[in-house]
Amino acid sequence: MGTSEHIYRELMEIEEEYRRLQRRAEYLIAELSRGAGEYSKEIAVAQERPLKQRRVNQRYPLEVYVHQISDLMRERESMSARDIQMELELRYRHQISNIYQLMAKVEQANPAIKKVGRGIYTYDPSAEVPIFM
Numbered sequence: 001m002g003t004s005e006h007i008y009r010e011l012m013e014i015e016e017e018y019r020r021l022q023r024r025a026e027y028l029i030a031e032l033s034r035g036a037g038e039y040s041k042e043i044a045v046a047q048e049r050p051l052k053q054r055r056v057n058q059r060y061p062l063e064v065y066v067h068q069i070s071d072l073m074r075e076r077e078s079m080s081a082r083d084i085q086m087e088l089e090l091r092y093r094h095q096i097s098n099i100y101q102l103m104a105k106v107e108q109a110n111p112a113i114k115k116v117g118r119g120i121y122t123y124d125p126s127a128e129v130p131i132f133m
Contacts, residue, residue: 033061059094065102066109068092073113073123081119 065088072087073079079087085099096102103121107113116122 029060029064033063062105062109065094066106069103069106069113070110070123073121074125076123078116078120078122081121084121 068088068091069084072084072091081099081103084103085096088094088096100119103113103115107115107121112124112126114122114124
């Protein structure tokens, strides 16, 4: 077997493993969103509505973004929307097309995150309510 065949075969194995992990991640996210309905009436109402085309290019349920952005804001306390988008793309490999719409949804879901200026968000730990888990 030549070197290129060996590399090609290894790449195919990696791709197959990636697809398996992606299916597993989608399953776990579905389980998370199924169990999160018990904790918040607003989330349950949002899930009951017919699904519309998402403009924010949301690949994951809103709860995932709320949790990740809340963790990020706990660390930094104040950030611009563009910095938040860049951190999400670097840390979690998200592709977010409209960070401002996503942040509006996150603000509604987590009262600890507030908009204070043009694209500037702050985190107030005293306003946080337990959302999940």
